[in-house]
Amino acid sequence: MIEAISSDWQAFPAPAKLNLFLHIVGRRADGYHLLQSVFQLIDLADTIELRVRADGDVRHHNPIPGVPAEHDLTVRAARLLQAETGCALGVDIRVTKYLPMGGGLGGGSSDAATVLLALNRLWGLDLSRRRLMALGLRLGADVPFFVFGRNAFVEGIGEIMTPVTTPEGWYVVLHPGVHVPTPAIFGAADLVRDTPPIAPDDIDYATTRNDMEPVACRLFPEVAAARDWLSQFAPARMTGSGACVFAFSASQTESACVLSRLPDATAGFRAATIAQHPLYGFASDE
Numbered sequence: 498m499i500e501a502i503s504s505d506w507q508a509f510p511a512p513a514k515l516n517l518f519l520h521i522v523g524r525r526a527d528g529y530h531l532l533q534s535v536f537q538l539i540d541l542a543d544t545i546e547l548r549v550r551a552d553g554d555v556r557h558h559n560p561i562p563g564v565p566a567e568h569d570l571t572v573r574a575a576r577l578l579q580a581e582t583g584c585a586l587g588v589d590i591r592v593t594k595y596l597p598m599g600g601g602l603g604g605g606s607s608d609a610a611t612v613l614l615a616l617n618r619l620w621g622l623d624l625s626r627r628r629l630m631a632l633g634l635r636l637g638a639d640v641p642f643f644v645f646g647r648n649a650f651v652e653g654i655g656e657i658m659t660p661v662t663t664p665e666g667w668y669v670v671l672h673p674g675v676h677v678p679t680p681a682i683f684g685a686a687d688l689v690r691d692t693p694p695i696a697p698d699d700i701d702y703a704t705t706r707n708d709m710e711p712v713a714c715r716l717f718p719e720v721a722a723a724r725d726w727l728s729q730f731a732p733a734r735m736t737g738s739g740a741c742v743f744a745f746s747a748s749q750t751e752s753a754c755v756l757s758r759l760p761d762a763t764a765g766f767r768a769a770t771i772a773q774h775p776l777y778g779f780a781s782d783e
């Protein structure tokens with residue numbers, strides 16, 4: 498078997514998501530919030546490089562400053578797969594971050610999902626998408642979506658998916674330069690937690706919103722400032738628990754024009770919508 502293992506590094510993308518809206522519709526008995534959201538894949542991605550090891554070790558070669566290797570979601574994903582399947586193979590991991598951390602773009606979760614999907618193939622595990630999604634949920638609420646791999650109306654804490662068709666085009670995404678801690682938003686007294694549930698067939702992007710946005714804007718005025726600047730050009734909204742804000746354009750030229758007017762001190766990028774995760778075929782559907 499060892500002869501069949503590739504000893505080369507292989508690179509895999511881990512794309513970002515945007516929450517086109519995010520409603521908080523209730524709370525579970527354990528305090529976790531029940532959400533309804535449309536998750537949109539975009540083509541800005543981290544790069545995960547993997548090299549299979551025959552000795553069973555999982556080694557992170559370039560840990561992110563401030564995130565010890567043992568805590569990195571890529572390492573945790575690989576170890577979880579080993580524990581669940583008894584696989585005796587290991588992996589070397591290198592992560593190149595392009596997605597701002599704590600930006601509400603799901604970077605850490607997407608990195609984890611890419612490791613689950615890529616090792617499913619590299620280790621020859623042949624686990625189903627459903628099984629990988631259940632494993633992913635143990636790593637973080639956004640991981641199942643990336644394993645699901647298609648734009649989706651997401652419910653529960655992130656584990657219930659209904660595929661949806663979303664507008665194709667470009668998003669201008671601004672990073673206000675602050676880190677919004679997710680627990681601070683979920684713990685805020687003024688967070689709206691009783692938005693009436695909607696059905697996936699009744700989504701109207703004009704009337705939906707991000708329920709976390711008012712709290713994030715109150716705690717971090719930089720988020721409100723970035724959103725208000727972007728709102729000059731198109732309706733702008735925050736993604737996830739922040740801090741990034743985004744606006745849609747069906748025109749590539751128009752989105753480039755908005756970015757060109759960005760004040761020097763503000764970080765921003767443009768990304769195209771994608772309909773399917775690049776590693777979608779790495780898990781089987783039952």
Ligand SMILES: C[C@@](CO)(OP(=O)(O)O)[C@H](O)COP(=O)(O)OP(=O)(O)OC[C@H]1O[C@@H](n2ccc(N)nc2=O)[C@H](O)[C@@H]1O
Binds near residue numbers: 601603739
């Ligand atoms: C809000 C969302 C939407 O995509 O996104 P991000 O901003 O992280 O991308 C996610 O649901 C974020 O889920 P996840 O990434 O797992 O949250 P964590 O940072 O692990 O959660 C930190 C804390 O927030 C609370 N929490 C989290 C998720 C949830 N549905 N209800 C909660 O009450 C819990 O107290 C948890 O301990």
Ligand SMILES: Nc1ncnc2c1ncn2[C@@H]1O[C@H](COP(=O)(O)OP(=O)(O)O)[C@@H](O)[C@H]1O
Binds near residue numbers: 564
């Ligand atoms: N591979 C990883 N990339 C980014 N963050 C990671 C990773 N592994 C663990 N983390 C932790 O996850 C936290 C959330 O990061 P991230 O997923 O980028 O933000 P968000 O959930 O706001 O989209 C980070 O602050 C970091 O502590």
